[in-house]
Structure formats: C-alpha cells, structure tokens
Amino acid sequence: MLRSMYSGVSGMRGFQTKLDVIGNNIANVNTTGFKSSRVMFKDIMSQTVSGVTAPTDGGAGGVNAKQIGLGVSIGSVDTLHLAGSAQTTNNPTDLRIDGDGFFLVKLNDDQETPFLTRAGDFHVDASRNLVNSDGLHVLDSSGEAIVLGDDVTSFSIGSDGTIIQSMSDGTTQAGVQIGVAKVSNPQGLEKIGGNLYRMTLNANAEGALEPTTANNTESGTGAIVAGQLEMSNVDLTGEFTEMIVAQRGFQANSRIITTSDEVLQEVVNLKR
Numbered sequence: 001m002l003r004s005m006y007s008g009v010s011g012m013r014g015f016q017t018k019l020d021v022i023g024n025n026i027a028n029v030n031t032t033g034f035k036s037s038r039v040m041f042k043d044i045m046s047q048t049v050s051g052v053t054a055p056t057d058g059g060a061g062g063v064n065a066k067q068i069g070l071g072v073s074i075g076s077v078d079t080l081h082l083a084g085s086a087q088t089t090n091n092p093t094d095l096r097i098d099g100d101g102f103f104l105v106k107l108n109d110d111q112e113t114p115f116l117t118r119a120g121d122f123h124v125d126a127s128r129n130l131v132n133s134d135g136l137h138v139l140d141s142s143g144e145a146i147v148l149g150d151d152v153t154s155f156s157i158g159s160d161g162t163i164i165q166s167m168s169d170g171t172t173q174a175g176v177q178i179g180v181a182k183v184s185n186p187q188g189l190e191k192i193g194g195n196l197y198r199m200t201l202n203a204n205a206e207g208a209l210e211p212t213t214a215n216n217t218e219s220g221t222g223a224i225v226a227g228q229l230e231m232s233n234v235d236l237t238g239e240f241t242e243m244i245v246a247q248r249g250f251q252a253n254s255r256i257i258t259t260s261d262e263v264l265q266e267v268v269n270l271k272r
Helices: 003-027 236-268
Strands: 037-043 047-050 066-068 072-079 086-088 095-098 102-106 115-117 152-157 162-167 172-177 190-193 196-198 223-226 228-230
Touching: 003 037, 003 072, 003 236, 095 102, 152 223
Parallel strands: 095 228
Antiparallel strands: 037 072, 047 066, 086 228, 095 223, 102 115, 115 196, 152 162, 162 172, 190 196
16 A cells, blocks of 8 residues: 555644644633644655765765655644733732742642642632632642631732631731642643643652642742632634644645555556
8 A cells, every 4th residue: 555645634634633633722812821733744754765975085975864654643732821911800819920930739638739720710709718620638838738718808918828827816917828829841741631630750850749839939939819710721713824824734644544545446447
C-alpha cells in the first residue's frame, strides 16, 4: 500500500484533535478563569531509503540521506496559562489574582492535597464557610478552611488576601489570609473539570504544594483584587483563524487519501 495514504490518515487524525481542542476553547469563551489549550504536532519516524555518504579528500563529495516521512502525530496539548481580562463585579467575594498563583480549595478535611483554581467566584454558605460555586472550601495561608465568626457583621479583602472583619461590637479586626499557591510549571497541572486543577509530579518538584500568601514578593505570587473576576483567556479571533487552518488541513489530508486511492485503482486496472 502507498505510504501517502497512511500519512493522510495520520494528518486527518491530528487535525481532528486540533478541531476538538479549538471547539473546547470556544465553548469556554465565557468560563471564569478558563485557560485555553493548543495542539502541537510532530513528525513520525522517517523511513531511510539510503544513508549518508561522507566526502573524501580529493574525491567525490558527500551525499545526503534520502528519507521519506511517514506522517504526523500529536506532540503535545499545551494549556496556556496566560492572564485573562478583568471583569468588574463589585461583589466583595469575587476575587482575582493579578499575577501568578492559584486559589486553594478542597472538598473536606480528609482531602490531603487541595485543588487549584483561578476562578474566584466565592460565596459564604449557611455555616459561614467561604466556598466556591461547587461547595468546596476555600483555604487560608495555613491550608485550613476559612470560616467567618458569628460576630462578624461584614468584611473586606485586602490585596494580600487578609480578611478585614467588622465585628458586632463595632471594632475592626484582621482575620486570616486567603491562601495562594505558586506552581513552578502550571502547564504540568491536570485539568479535572469545574475550573479545577490537580497537582502532579511535573507541576512542582515531587508534587509538593505549600500554601502561601498573595502579593508575596518572596514567593512571586500576585495581588488579590476584590470585586473582580478573571475572564477566560480565549482569543476568539485566533481560535477561528486556527479553525480555518485545521479545516483546510483536514481537507488537504483527505485529498491525499483520495488521490492515493485513485493511484491504487489504476494499479488494479493494469490487469484486465
């Protein structure tokens, strides 16, 4: 069978994956804290028809190798952790990290390693816990769930994540700080849905995760901005452009298969 047919099949599979990724990006264009992805391709091992010949002194020159490529494969699907635009909501529990870092959330006390998120649409539940939209507890800089006291009448959040509490007796107190985690390789995090990421061995060394504070120059975390949310970083213009490229690439590879089939048909028709 012709090598070009299998090369075309690999190309169609690759561009189909690219279209899947583009479709997911566009679907999440309004998802808070969403980070877009991209597909990178790499060629498959080439078949060497003839090897390299070195040049000789006073004799013939060198001859390059003759190699025929065997198609394409997916090199990687990268998550682009670029900052999204700020959306002002004026809701005091809506938080945005202006810079590097992730919020920490966990389902319960039995969960050892918290999840990470850039979506700061938080709420205060009936037990006065600070939670996200799915009910996961927001953690402080010590890795503990944040609970507001019964005597707290109102609160605000500073740029370093400190919760400034107005007490029922009219005094003002500084409460705990909202925890933020810095990740060495954000692309190494695993998406698990719900705007959440799971720590992996390729995100931090040995999968370690240490909560810290926001606006920390030592750890390099960004400041927390209250009353704002981080929007999706999906660029619709770029996504639709890449969609056109993927569509034409898929079409061109399908034409390779059609042409290869016509060539094989001619070979079969040699004997009639």
